[in-house]
Amino acid sequence: MSDTAPDLVVAVLNCGSSSIKFALFDASAGLQALPRRPWWGGKVLGIGGPAPRLQTQDGTDRPLPLGDAAPYHDALAAILAALRERLGSTPLQAVAHRVVHGGAAHAEPVRVDAGVLAELRSYIPLAPLHQPFALEAMEALLQLHPTLPQVACFDTAFHRSLPQVEQMLPLPYSAWERGLRRYGFHGLSYEYQSLVLPERHGAQASGRCIVAHLGSGASLCALQGLRSVATTMGFSALDGLMMGTRCGALDPGAVLYLMEIEGLSLHDVGQLLYHQSGLLGVSGRSAEPRELLAHEADDPRCAAALALFVRRIVREIGALVAVLGGLDLLVFTAGIGEHQAEIRERVVQGLGFLGASLDAAANAAHAPVISAAQSTVRVAVEPANEEWVAARHALRVLAATPGAA
Structure with missing residues (x-):
């Protein structure tokens, strides 16, 4: 990485409840030649905790004192200061934000203003782990740098190609008319795959x-013609697969039971389903498969959590195979998908009925293609790159905005 700042730079922010990831992309050569790896980036960890830190890809790792009154705002200010120091006199062209929920109104990225912010706040109940923090970042930047273009990039937008039968919930039709539907999430991740998979796998x-x-967080997406035709997350990011701390698909009767018979409040149920379930809840030890794998031989709950995690993935893949009418290509991505060879092996073992099998050496090496020569399904590993997709969207929105910087 050159120490000299590029002529044109786009920043991407990915805001969570206790962390903010940031990346700078060299946009000097324009949209079509935007490098896939950031020129510079990093993250702030531990926001709201006792020991927040600033880490950057060039090796910085230092404590970051944040005030008690508005630690998130202070973390954003610290990131902006780090960006200014890194960029020198080079201005930011735009800031792109990963926004989990765009609702029914947004099928494309949008320039952020006060009206957009107000609208997106209405979706906070649908994505409480992420939505409020992205909006807080946008609002803070509007106050600090009102002329800096900001672009909201929605995880739900990629799934707007879902057929109506995949979007509808089996509730009274008036619910559909009010906007209660299956939206799907992780769309920036799936959009990246739709762009890069043809390069490696061709027509397949x-x-x-x-x-x-x-x-x-975990989900599956069925693609046909590189478009989303079915996905496991639905109205909220709780649906579908079992996750680190989230339950995934759950019988609604269990929720009614928890509230009516066991007396849990709405808040308590929300905490249980979002923060105390999934791998963490079943194992009682960790939300991380790596740690559970290290203890499954001597801890039955760890073994049970891993078995349920894999079973739910296999079961949902089977359902999507039925929708697709078969399977040509299975791709693993994101932290567990890219780095946990044992989880990939167990999932593919469960798909043996499809004729899927792995090359053990390729799987252990996290190779781009990990299926065995005789496998009837190609199995691949492809890194996620949501930030690059967001940076592309920001450049596209700027180009389409009259008078934009």
Whole structure:
């Protein structure tokens, strides 16, 4: 990485409840030649905790004192200061934000203003782990730098290609009319796969493809013609696969029971489903598969959590295969999908009925293609790159905005 700042730079922010990831992309050569790796970036960890830190990709790792009154705002100010120091006199062209929920109104990225912010606040109940923090960052930047273009990039937008039968919930039709529907999430991740898979897999990528985004949040997306045709997350980011701390698909009767018979409040149920379930809840030890794998031989709950995690993935892949009418390509991405060979092996073992099998050495090496020569399904590993997709969207929105910087 050159120490000299590029002529044109776009920043991307990915804001969570206790962390903010940031990346700078060299936009000097324009949209079509935007490098896939950031020129510089980093993250602030531990926001709201006792020991927040600033880490950057060039090796910085230092404590970051934040005030008690508005630690998130202070963290953003610290990031902006780090960006200014790194960029010198080079101005930011725009800031792109990953926004989890765009609702029914947004099928494309949008320039942020006060009206957009107000609208997006209404979706906070649908994505409480992420939505409020992205909006807080946008609002803070509007106050600090009102002329700096900001672009909201929505995780739900990629799934607007879902057929109506995949969007509808089996509730009274008036719910559909009010906007209660299956939206789907992790769309920036799946959009990246739709762009890069044809480069590596050719025409096979345009066939019957399932991408498994397996991280602390997890979902599957069925692609056909590189478009989303079915996905496991629905109205909220609680649906579908079992996750690190989230339950995934759950019988609504269990929620009614928890509230009516066990007396849990609405807040208590929300905390249980979002923060105390999934791998952490079942194992009682950790939300991280790596740690559970290290203890499954001597801890039955760790073994049970891993078995349930894999079973839910296999079961949902089977359902998506039925929708697609078969499977040509299975792609693993995100933290677990890219780095946990044992989880990939167990999932593919469960798909043996499809004729899927792995090359053990390729899987252990996290190779781009990990299926065995005789496998009837190509199995691949592809890194996630949501930040690059967001940076592309920001440049595209700027180009379409009259008078934009």
